[in-house]
Amino acid sequence: xxxxxxxxxxxxxxxxxxxxxxxxxxxxxxxxxxxxxxxxxxxxxxxxxxxxxxxxxxxxxxxxxxxxxxxxxxxxxxxxxxxxxxxxxxxxxxxxxxxxxxxxxxxxxxxxxxxxxxxxxxxxxxxxxxxxxxxxxxxxxxxxxxxxxxxxxxxxxxxxxxxxxxxxxxxxxxxxxxxxxxxxxxxxxxxxxxxxxxxxxxxxxxxxxxxxxxxxxxxxxxxxxxxxxxxxxxxxxxxxxxxxxxxxxxxxxxxxxxxxxxxxxxxxxxxxxxxxxxxxxxxxxxxxxxxxxxxxxxxxxxxxxxxxxxxxxxxxxxxxxxxxxxxxxxxxxxxxxxxxxxxxxxxxxxxxxxxxxxxxxxxxxxxxxxxxxxxxxxxxxxxxxxxxxxxxxxxxxxxxxxxxxxxxxxxxxxxxxxxxxxxxxxxxxxxxxxxxxxxxxxxxxxxxxxxxxxxxxxxxxxxxxxxxxxxxxxxxxxxxxxxxxxxxxxxxxxxxxxxxxxxxxxxxxxxxxxxxxxxxxxxxxxxxxxxxxxxxxxxxxxxxxxxxxxxxxxxxxxxxxxxxxxxxxxxxxxxxxxxxxxxxxxxxxxxxxxxxxxxxxxxxxxxxxxxxxxxxxxxxxxxxxxxxxxxxxxxxxxxxxxxxxxxxxxxxxxxxxxxxxxxxxxxxxxxxxxxxxxxxxxxxxxxxxxxxxxxxxxxxxxxxxxxxxxxxxxxxxxxxxxxxxxxxxxxxxxxxxxxxxxxxxxxxxxxxxxxxxxxxxxxxxxxxxxxxxxxxxxxx
Amino acid sequence: xxxxxxxxxxxxxxxxxxxxxxxxxxxxxxxxxxxxxxxxxxxxxxxxxxxxxxxxxxxxxxxxxxxxxxxxxxxxxxxxxxxxxxxxxxxxxxxxxxxxxxxxxxxxxxxxxxxxxxxxxxxxxxxxxxxxxxxxxxxxxxxxxxxxxxxxxxxxxxxxxxxxxxxxxxxxxxxxxxxxxxxxxxxxxxxxxxxxxxxxxxxxxxx
Numbered sequence: 001x002x003x004x005x006x007x008x009x010x011x012x013x014x015x016x017x018x019x020x021x022x023x024x025x026x027x028x029x030x031x032x033x034x035x036x037x038x039x040x041x042x043x044x045x046x047x048x049x050x051x052x053x054x055x056x057x058x059x060x061x062x063x064x065x066x067x068x069x070x071x072x073x074x075x076x077x078x079x080x081x082x083x084x085x086x087x088x089x090x091x092x093x094x095x096x097x098x099x100x101x102x103x104x105x106x107x108x109x110x111x112x113x114x115x116x117x118x119x120x121x122x123x124x125x126x127x128x129x130x131x132x133x134x135x136x137x138x139x140x141x142x143x144x145x146x147x148x149x150x151x152x153x154x155x156x157x158x159x160x161x162x163x164x165x166x167x168x169x170x171x172x173x174x175x176x177x178x179x180x181x182x183x184x185x186x187x188x189x190x191x192x193x194x195x196x197x198x199x200x201x202x203x204x205x206x207x208x209x210x211x212x213x214x215x216x217x218x219x220x221x222x223x224x225x226x227x228x229x230x231x232x233x234x235x236x237x238x239x240x241x242x243x244x245x246x247x248x249x250x251x252x253x254x255x256x257x258x259x260x261x262x263x264x265x266x267x268x269x270x271x272x273x274x275x276x277x278x279x280x281x282x283x284x285x286x287x288x289x290x291x292x293x294x295x296x297x298x299x300x301x302x303x304x305x306x307x308x309x310x311x312x313x314x315x316x317x318x319x320x321x322x323x324x325x326x327x328x329x330x331x332x333x334x335x336x337x338x339x340x341x342x343x344x345x346x347x348x349x350x351x352x353x354x355x356x357x358x359x360x361x362x363x364x365x366x367x368x369x370x371x372x373x374x375x376x377x378x379x380x381x382x383x384x385x386x387x388x389x390x391x392x393x394x395x396x397x398x399x400x401x402x403x404x405x406x407x408x409x410x411x412x413x414x415x416x417x418x419x420x421x422x423x424x425x426x427x428x429x430x431x432x433x434x435x436x437x438x439x440x441x442x443x444x445x446x447x448x449x450x451x452x453x454x455x456x457x458x459x460x461x462x463x464x465x466x467x468x469x470x471x472x473x474x475x476x477x478x479x480x481x482x483x484x485x486x487x488x489x490x491x492x493x494x495x496x497x498x499x500x501x502x503x504x505x506x507x508x509x510x511x512x513x514x515x516x517x518x519x520x521x522x523x524x525x526x527x528x529x530x531x532x533x534x535x536x537x538x539x540x541x542x543x544x545x546x547x548x549x550x551x552x553x554x555x556x557x558x559x560x561x562x563x564x565x566x567x568x569x570x571x572x573x574x575x576x577x578x579x580x581x582x583x584x585x586x587x588x589x590x591x592x593x594x595x596x597x598x599x600x601x602x603x604x605x606x607x608x609x610x611x612x613x614x615x616x617x618x619x620x621x622x623x624x625x626x627x628x629x630x631x632x633x634x635x636x637x638x639x640x641x642x643x644x645x646x647x648x649x650x651x652x653x654x655x656x657x658x659x660x661x662x663x664x665x666x667x668x669x670x671x672x673x674x675x676x677x678x679x680x681x682x683x684x685x686x687x688x689x690x691x692x693x694x695x696x697x698x699x700x701x702x703x704x705x706x707x708x709x710x711x712x713x714x715x716x717x718x719x720x721x722x723x724x725x726x727x728x729x730x731x732x733x734x735x736x737x738x739x740x741x742x743x744x745x746x747x748x749x750x751x752x753x754x755x756x757x758x759x760x761x762x763x764x765x766x767x768x769x770x771x772x773x774x775x776x777x778x779x780x
Numbered sequence: 781x782x783x784x785x786x787x788x789x790x791x792x793x794x795x796x797x798x799x800x801x802x803x804x805x806x807x808x809x810x811x812x813x814x815x816x817x818x819x820x821x822x823x824x825x826x827x828x829x830x831x832x833x834x835x836x837x838x839x840x841x842x843x844x845x846x847x848x849x850x851x852x853x854x855x856x857x858x859x860x861x862x863x864x865x866x867x868x869x870x871x872x873x874x875x876x877x878x879x880x881x882x883x884x885x886x887x888x889x890x891x892x893x894x895x896x897x898x899x900x901x902x903x904x905x906x907x908x909x910x911x912x913x914x915x916x917x918x919x920x921x922x923x924x925x926x927x928x929x930x931x932x933x934x935x936x937x938x939x940x941x942x943x944x945x946x947x948x949x950x951x952x953x954x955x956x957x958x959x960x961x962x963x964x965x966x967x968x969x970x971x972x973x974x975x976x977x978x979x980x981x982x983x984x985x986x987x
Contacts (some may be wrong), residue, residue, distance in 0.1 A: 054869045058823070063874050066832040074833065076980040079826045221788070280953050294879045396953035437954065507824070 019217050043554040056539035057611035058090040064614070068406050072207060078402065080437050091510055093532035093544035095121075095183040095607055095621035095649060101176045106691060106701050108730045108744030110217055110225050110247070112179060112201070113166045117705050117726075118687045120621075120649035120665030121183050121197075125756035128262035128766045129249040132166050133756045136196040137183060137623060138645045138669030141226045146552055146599075148186075148194040151201045152286070153431070154390060154408050157193055159453065159492075159522075160423055162555030167266045168290045168386050172243050173225035173777070174213040175203045183649070184623060185530065185550035185603045189445070189500050192518055192526060195552045195601050196625070196645075205284075206231055206274040215777040221769065222250030223250065237276030244269045249294070251447040252766035255754050256367060260766045261379050264294035280396040287389040296382040298418040298483075299763045300464060301373050304361065304585075305568045306344035307337050307353060341569060351571035351583070358585065377763055378464050380417030387411050394585045403434040419762070420460035421484040428452045441504040445514075451494040454777035455556070457486040469567050469585040479589050481564055488560025488594070494520030508536040518551075522559075523598045528553045542609040550603065554596040556629050558638040564589040565760075598638055601627040615655040620649035632673070645671045647683075655751050659693040682708035682723070701744075702728040721765075724753045738779040785867065794921040816916065824865065829871035829956045830949055832936060833982075834879055834911065837947070837958060838887075838975035844969055847930030848883050855882050859891045860898040861913030861936075871911075896920050902926045914939055929969040947971065948986060959986040 054062075062585065066074070073411070097119045099112070109677040113132045117124045125133045132476040136147050147158050149164050156169050180200040190198050209231040231241035244267075251263035270288030277283050332510045342364060344352050355361075364374040387410070394404035410431040415422035428451070435445035454725035458484035500514030513531040520526075530548035537543050567585045607621040630643040647669030654662040666686045671678040694700050703746040705726040712719040730744035747753075747770045754765035785981075803848075840913055858866040872889040880887060885906070892898045895916045901907050903926065910933045912920065920945030925933065935941075935948035941959065946968060948959045965972050977983055 018865055053867065055873055059828070059870070060873055063828055064877060065832065066828055067835065067874050067878055069832075071836065071979050074829070074836070075955065075979070077825075077829055077956070079829065079951055079956060080823050081953065276981075277915055396955065398953065400954040402954055504823075 013369065017407075024682070025251050034322065042557075043397065047203040055753075056536075057214045057614045057617070058540065058542070059535075061611060061617065062090055062507065065708045067600045072205070079126065080383075080443050090609070090611075091534045091536070091542065093510070093512060093534035093607070094186070095605070095623075096608075096617065097181045097183075097651070099179040099181070101173050103682040103777070104173055104176065105742065105777065106699065106730070107261070107689070107703055108728055108734060108742060108746060108775065109164065109446075109563075110223070110773075112176065112218070113170075115179075115197075117556070118663070118665070118672060118703065119181050119691055120651045120667040120687070121617070121647075121669065122181065122274060123499060123681060126768050127756045127758065127762070128260055130167055130262060130264060130266065130297070131294070131758075134164070134166070135681065137625070138671040138678070138683070139646060142273065146191050146193075146277040147197040147199065149199045150190070152203055153392070153406050154388065154410070154429070155193075157521065158412070158555075159553070160425070160556045162558065165384060165386075167247070167292060168268075168384060170245065170247075170266075170268070171270065171288075172229050172245050173215055174227065174229045174779075175241075175243060176208055177202045177204045177208075183621065184605050185548040185601060188518065188777055189447075189498055189514065189530075192494075192496075192528070192553055192598075194254065194521060194550050195550045195599065195627075202618050203272070203286075206241045207233075207684075210239070211779060213777065213779045216773065217773060217775040219263040220772040230714070238274070240271065240273045242271045244271070246301070247741045253752075253769075254762045254766055256369075257764075258365070258367065259686050261295050262766065263299065264291040264292065266290065277393075278395070282392075282394050284392040285390070287387065289387040290385070292384040292485070294382045295379045295416045296416065297377050297379050297763055298462075300362065300378055300760055301342070301369065301378040301763075302340045303566045304341040304358060305338040305566055305727075306341050306349065307568065308349075340373050342376065345375075349571075353569050353583075353585070357569075359465050360466045364704070374476075375763065378418065378610070379421075380462060380463065381415065382417055384412075384414040386413070389771075399436065401434060401436040404464045408434075410413050417460075418462070419483045420462040421482075421486075422458040424485075426454045429539075429780075438501075443502045443504075444499070445501070447492075449496040450498075451492075451520075453489075453492045455486075455490045455492075457490070459485055467585070469587045470581045471587050474588070475580070477584065478587075481589075483564055484557070485562040485564070485589075486556070486560055487562060487592065488556055489521065492521045494518060494522070496520075510534050520553075522553045523551060526598060540611050544609070546605040548601075548603045548605075550601045552599040552601070554598065554638075557592070559592055559594050559596050561592045562589050563592075571691055593640075596627045596631060596638065599627055599630045599640075601625055601630075616652070617654075618650070618652040620648060620650050630673075641673045643671060643673050645669055661691045662689070664688040679711040680713050682710045684708040697734040699732040699734075701728075701729040701732065703730075712757065712759055712765070719754070720767070721754055723750055740775075740777045741771070744773040744775070782799065799945060821873070824953075826870075826956060827865035827867050828870060831867055831934070833949070833958055834871060834873050835878060837976065838880065838882060838909070839931060840973035842971040843883060843930045845883075847908065847969060848885075848906070852885060854906060855885045855887045857889045857903065857905055857909040857911070858886055858898050858907055858909045859911045859913065860891060860895055860912055862893070862915035863891050864915075865911060867911065867913075867936075895924070899926065902910050902931060903928050908932060910934070912936060912945065912958065913941060925964075931968055932965075933972055950984070957982060957984055961986040 066077070104112060104115045107115050113124060113134060116122045116134060121137045123135045127133055149603040151169050156228065157164055173738045182198040182200065184197060186194045186198045193422070200343055206720050209229055210233060210553055212230045213230060215227040226246045227243070229241060229243040231239065233239050247266045249262065249264050252260040254260045268288055268290040270286070272284065273281045309431040341353065350425045362376055362378055367375040369375050369522045372680040385658040388408060390406065390408045392404055392406045396402045406429070408427070412425045429449065431447065431449040433445070433447040435443060438444045461480045461482045465481065465483065468479050469481055470476070471478045471481055475748050496516060497519040498516035500512065500513060501513040502510060504510050511531065511533045515527060515529040518526045528549050528551055530546065532544065532546040534542055534544040564587050566588045567589055570579070570584055570586055572579050572582045603625050605621065605623045605624065607619060609619040611617045625645040627643040629640040631638055631640050647667065649665055649667040651665040652663070656662065664687060669681065670683055685708060688704045692701040707724055709723040710721050712721055727748045728744060728746045729748060730742055732740060735741055748770060750770065752767035752769040755768050783858055857871065859871065868889050868891040873890065875887050892901065898910060901913060908930050912933055913936045917939050920943060925944050933945050935943065935945045938948065938950040940948045941950065946961055946964045950957045950959055960977065962972065962985060977985065
């Protein structure tokens with residue numbers, strides 16, 4: 001029996017089918033358009049290829065790089081390696097900038113950190129004479145660095161505050177081999193805190209710094225820098241060096257014209273000893289000691305508060321205090337129940353405390369801030385002493401297994417006198433790393449690490465705060481309530497392991513993938529995988545892409561430190577039952593958040609590196625960061641929010657002719673916290689550097705930096721920083737054998753501008769002024 | 781195999797630190813084992829290094845005047861064999877960009893396909909340097925070294941060790957090294973600087 005099918009189709013079904021067909025057609029059109037663009041794109045790339053010589057421009061650049069090496073460097077060049085180790089390799093699937101000693105000297109930079117201004121995506125600002133802030137790719141415009149910095153393999157991020165004391169880590173320029181700035185997470189190799197990027201600073205071996213070298217620099221501000229390095233040979237294969245560095249900082253002016261009291265010094269001594277223990281076995285022992293002495297300020301203007309609505313007190317529950325309670329001037333009247341006591345006294349409000357109620361408080365400076373609040377400040381000493389010792393044993397075994405064992409011991413001691421927070425940190429690290437080729441097309445690396453830290457924290461109640469205040473936790477008056485109270489553990493351990501493999505699929509396609517696992521007291525167990533791939537689309541064009549997951553530990557201050565930044569006067573009459581805090585000061589504290597998780601970032605990056613000729617290289621890098629639980633510091637509270645950052649950098653190197661080199665970058669990045677656009681990081685930045693060899697012995701240098709506008713966040717003193725263009729011009733003479741003299745004019749386009757400060761701690765930013773610099777270096 | 785998996789599982793079941801330690805042990809075993817899988821695949825990087833080594837090394841080799849007729853306008857370096865990694869172009873590029881001259885003469889690089897072809901060229905003009913590629917290994921014997929004063933022949937890899945060449949590359953511990961046969965150099969009327977020979981991490985002396 002034949003099967004009879006009857007199909008009933010109504011109009012709506014036909015309509016749906018038509019829509020589906022249309023959708024399919026439109027998708028096909030889209031695909032065709034995409035395909036067209038892809039073909040056009042590769043045709044475009046191929047046109048470069050057709051024009052190119054037999055060797056690609058990348059290869060020519062690589063050969064030129066090798067040609068500049070001396071025998072020692074050549075002897076240490078691995079035949080094969082893991083992408084992620086050899087940052088300068090043109091196939092590296094990451095956005096990388098390398099700074100060499102000449103870049104620092106020719107740029108007229110006193111410190112290495114100054115030279116980061118010319119690196120795309122890096123935002124470098126001057127806080128005061130001795131403090132610089134560095135952030136990367138619109139992630140945390142505050143003082144907390146969310147990237148990892150290593151100096152000769154040693155992590156230099158301060159776990160207490162999550163910051164880097166750049167001045168403590170400086171070394172004489174003669175020692176510097178290079179600083180690699182790797183934008184984007186590198187956690188699968190480097191580990192926790194390699195979030196928005198990694199800065200890897202390496203110094204030269206002792207053999208490369210033989211003899212004596214001196215570098216002197218004098219700035220028109222009065223800042224002085226002196227460096228001396230002496231290196232010697234003990235016997236064949238055994239070398240040493242000793243060095244000393246002294247930077248004397250001149251005092252800056254604050255934006256209001258007041259002296260910033262930021263003069264002081266940073267002095268450092270160090271040594272290195274290298275010995276060849278065998279044909280393929282090396283020993284390095286190195287160390288340094290650094291001491292810095294400065295003063296730092298705490299703005300006290302809005303820290304003693306008077307309630308404008310007396311009914312809102314007695315007692316003062318935390319819930320009644322809005323998060324920005326110190327921000328009276330920026331909050332409309334009627335919404336905010338507190339004003340600074342100095343203002344209340346001036347207005348003659350009822351029941352205002354007399355000076356006998358807070359006798360240790362300093363007098364007003366005589367300056368009234370634009371907000372109308374009299375300025376009250378307290379300066380205290382800020383000493384920092386740090387020393388470390390490191391040992392490295394490294395070798396290569398007969399089966400191409402390259403390994404190293406590093407041991408670090410470090411002691412760091414500081415006293416943030418302005419907030420009465422002193423701590424000592426003893427740290428010990430042991431790391432083992434190895435890598436070797438595996439088969440024809442794999443190169444495998446792995447590492448193991450153990451870290452132990454011990455803290456000794458001492459809190460001091462600074463002089464202004466030593467007057468009776470009700471401690472809400474005890475209900476009793478006390479004259480000994482410190483601003484910061486550390487309540488965390490004193491010891492921390494971390495164990496880590498990573499594996500990374502670079503797989504050469506074919507001559508054009510490389511994939512590097514790996515994972516780092518950490519088990520620690522601060523973060524628990526974390527898994528930080530990463531995969532990167534680079535594809536040589538044509539001889540002169542490389543495309544790369546990466547996905548990484550990275551963690552950042554919340555700092556100890558963020559997690560464990562209770563903050564008491566303000567005291568509130570209760571003007572109501574005392575009553576033992578109804579108002580036991582009447583006519584007394586009440587401490588207002590903010591608990592730390594020990595539940596703050598690690599920040600976890602998923603990062604997606606793509607890049608296009610192109611070298612149309614050996615004289616021209618450009619690169620476009622795009623990124624999208626998606627971060628969960630990003631900690632936003634800024635006293636008094638630390639809060640975790642989800643954060644996204646998107647942007648990119650366009651960089652180029654161009655050598656128009658034999659005597660002129662150009663280098664430039666443009667970067668754009670946009671950050672959003674919980675979907676709200678952030679303004680604490682300049683979205684656009686650009687730089688252009690030009691070096692002209694006018695004569696054999698004369699170089700003319702020009703550096704131009706553009707920084708977009710931003711807003712310095714604050715709970716009570718928000719400050720808008722306008723965009724600024726910085727122009728530096730310099731001349732460098734090569735005088736005779738080994739002498740170099742540089743004369744620079746810096747920030748020539750405007751007399752001064754503000755850049756940064758510790759918000760809610762500092763009174764105001766300093767003026768970064770137009771200045772002139774004389775540098776002299778010699779080797780003998 | 782099943783036993784290995786079972787053992788591995790037991791190891792991984794031994795707590796977090798235990799897991800990590802076990803994992804590391806496995807990795808160590810992989811790392812410390814012989815690299816048996818490694819084949820003849822040669823990376824671009826080693827070719828770049830060889831080219832750079834040659835250019836650096838030539839600065840430490842001295843030819844006697846009598847081996848260089850004054851009528852020559854340039855020196856010629858022959859790359860002999862199947863040039864899979866394009867070392868001739870690399871040599872040419874870095875010789876030009878470093879402006880290397882020998883006896884004040886510029887150097888030109890030329891690729892010839894076989895030893896046979898190269899042999900006919902030696903002795904004509906200023907062909908005093910040759911790089912013998914691995915493809916010519918089978919056709920090479922010690923006795924084939926032409927008796928031409930000042931002729932420097934370098935072997936591409938360790939396969940030419942003890943094959944009577946003045947210099948030979950060797951890969952050792954993931955680094956490139958250059959072996960120098962002083963006896964052969966002397967026989968060919970070549971002087972090798974002691975500075976070069978003192979670089980014991982780069983240079984080894986071949987007997």
